[in-house]
Amino acid sequence: MTDLGDLIASRLRDVPDFPSPGVIFKDVTPLLADGAVFGAVTRELADRWRDRVDVIAGVEARGFIFGAALAHELGLGFVAVRKAGKLPAATTAISYDLEYGSATIEVHADAFVAGSRVLVVDDVLATGGTAAAACELVERAGGAVVGCAVVLELAFLDGRARLAGRHVDALLAT
């Protein structure tokens, strides 16, 4: 673990039984509230991806926070990957399975210049279902996914298996 990894770990809060009984939720809000740590996280993400990316795609909703700060740090544009029904104009959509039921995420159909290099950003990589769907969605909309960046990876859930063949990078794995 890097020094930054220690710092990140110190700013995560375990919340038991959220969103459902038996789950221990990794709450990033203490990290975000600490401007020094939020800044260090954003700069580290930028250092890892600088010059390899044209646009940041943030996954609703916490991926908006890390992704927007990263886009600004890199001087890049930001594209919102949203839950169904939230985007106003014509969208490209993808549905994927959750533990119970399914979910749909969307992006504006004209969001990406064809072939632009897209980094998909979220806060936590868990089972990888959302991240895998977001990557495929970006590709359907004409972007070229260069990787998936997260702050925290819950390695015991093996989300990387759902993202095989993609470049997945986490600042901290636990």
Added chain:
Amino acid sequence: MTDLGDLIASRLRDVPDFPSPGVIFKDVTPLLADGAVFGAVTRELADRWRDRVDVIAGVEARGFIFGAALAHELGLGFVAVRKAGKLPAATTAISYDLEYGSATIEVHADAFVAGSRVLVVDDVLATGGTAAAACELVERAGGAVVGCAVVLELAFLDGRARLAGRHVDALLAT
């Protein structure tokens, strides 16, 4: 209108009949996708509020994008004002009336150091209902609201009336 105002206006898209018939939605996604404009917007927001704010409160969901970039530019922490049921730990909540029905937003009860100076950030000021509720919510949670910053104000909806006594600042009013 400033030069930046012209630039912002050029990157907004009118989407008719969203989210409901007769409404013309101001879509900020073209602005976000343009890194130069997104960066200029973030720096202008920072210049207007620098040294007067301790923490940024972003309103779900587009307020997360502008608010997080602004927090990073200013080196400040970020607090998420979220829709009901999204935050994992103990929250402070407020409900407010919408045109049809009502909505509830929440913030973690421990989100703010008591008396810290909080800037509430959202993308668009429309009727002011959400912004007014967000400001009151921040105060209930112990923050001191120094103002409400938005990129675009729909002045014909007179949202400022709901925010009387507060410092409301928009980069562009239309």
